[in-house]
Amino acid sequence: MYLELKSKIESNKARIGIIGLGYVGLPLAVEFAKAGFDVTGFEIDNAKVKSINMGKSYISDVATAALSPLVKDKRLKASADFSRLKGMDAIITCVPTPLRKSKDPDVSYIISATSSIFQSLKKGQLIILESTTYPGTTRELVQPMLEQGGLKCGVDYFLAFSPERVDPGNSRYGIHNTAKVVGGVTHKCGTLAEMLYARITNKVVRVSSTEAAEMVKLLENTFRAVNIALVNEVALMCDRLNLDVWEIIDAAASKPFGYIPFYPGPGIGGHCIPLDPHYLSWKLKTLNFYSRFIELAGEMNSRMPEHLVRKVVDALNDAGKTIRNAAILVIGVAYKKDVSDLRESPALDVMNLLWKRHAKLAYYDPYVKSVHIDGASFKSVGDLNAVGSYDAVVIVTDHSNIDYGHIVKNAKMVIDSRNATRGIKSKNVVKL
Secondary structure, eight states: OHHHHHHHHHTTOOEEEEEOOSTTHHHHHHHHHHTTOEEEEEOSOHHHHHHHHTTOOOSTTSOHHHHHHHHHTTSEEEESOGGGGGGOSEEEEOOOOOBOTTSOBOOHHHHHHHHHHHHHOOTTOEEEEOSOOOTTHIIIIIHHHHGGGSOOBTTTBEEEEOOOOOOTTOSSOOSTTSOEEEEESSHHHHHHHHHHHTTTSSOEEEOSOHHHHHHHHHHHHHHHHHHHHHHHHHHHHHHHHTOOHHHHHHHHTTOSSSOOOOOOOSOOOSSSTTTHHHHHHHHHHTTTOOOHHHHHHHHHHHTHHHHHHHHHHHHHHHTTOOSTTOEEEEEOOSSSTTOOOOTTOHHHHHHHHHHHTTOEEEEEOTTOOEEEETTEEEEOOSOSTTGGGSSEEEEOSOOTTSOHHHHHHHOSOEEESSOTTTTOOOTTEEEO
């Protein structure tokens, strides 16, 4: 079985199933289809299934022009029928892994996907988990579920973990030129996973186990979370010292060794940095180990929306206005520039805080048509021509296609949390 599957992978004849067709799964499906594999994406959202089978993309990182030919050539299809997993040679799970309100891991999506795989599991299949999770998930949770029917890992079927490294909106680094980390439950499991990913990426980094591969992802995002928290705290320090934190960071970044620049902001968002470190923290608590850096970083980063709102309130007070009934335009509600992704976006927290202070809210984001805040619905204003009619403009996300010079020139007051107005001199701009 091992040699047969190995031969199928080497000859691009392996049929690949991908569970979850979101920001991780769809780009992965496209890359495998482009490499010549027969790919089926499995998704519970019928609207997404229909869209893909029509050759239309709903993910900004996947152009319809790239997806459509693959669908037309029948190299990529989508299905809501999970019984078709039985016909796959390799199955990759790319489902969400959110946190509960208690910041405990919610692995219900992984459990659901694994249950579907088990119902169709057959000898000779390679199963790979890509969903970010705590060390031990693959071996302690997924493997026992798959072996309920008597099949043995490394003999009858093969199981591995490979952390996703998708960065939405990143035009420089994608799947093909970002190294893929893989770890197998057994040596043969890891080898097959390594071979499969080598068909679509320039470099595969093999680690000793699934636990090691799971830990790699958590280290990457904990590193970012902690360093962002540090620079956010430095921003608060500079605010007290009446210093420009952006000037300090730029000067420090001139050092060619021993320093990596991170930048402050209104908080952290997305599907990784706000969540992943807490998976590691939760796992360690079960081992009676308390991760102080992770907890402190989470606390620091969660303070930034409130800090930004205080800057807005103070700026309005200095202008003789109050936050109540002040007309405020928030620019950018996606969690990062040039994407439509709202997951964990700090802009939603900022808007919610302003809304609770009875501000008259509006927002502009060319990528997000509508948002819901505390039961209220908002639609993006059509353009920025009326920017001067607001008491304050708050820049939360710095999309690259926005003319910030126009905003500064015409707005009464600008509170800039992203240094989007860098190089534009004006007395009406307040920095984070």
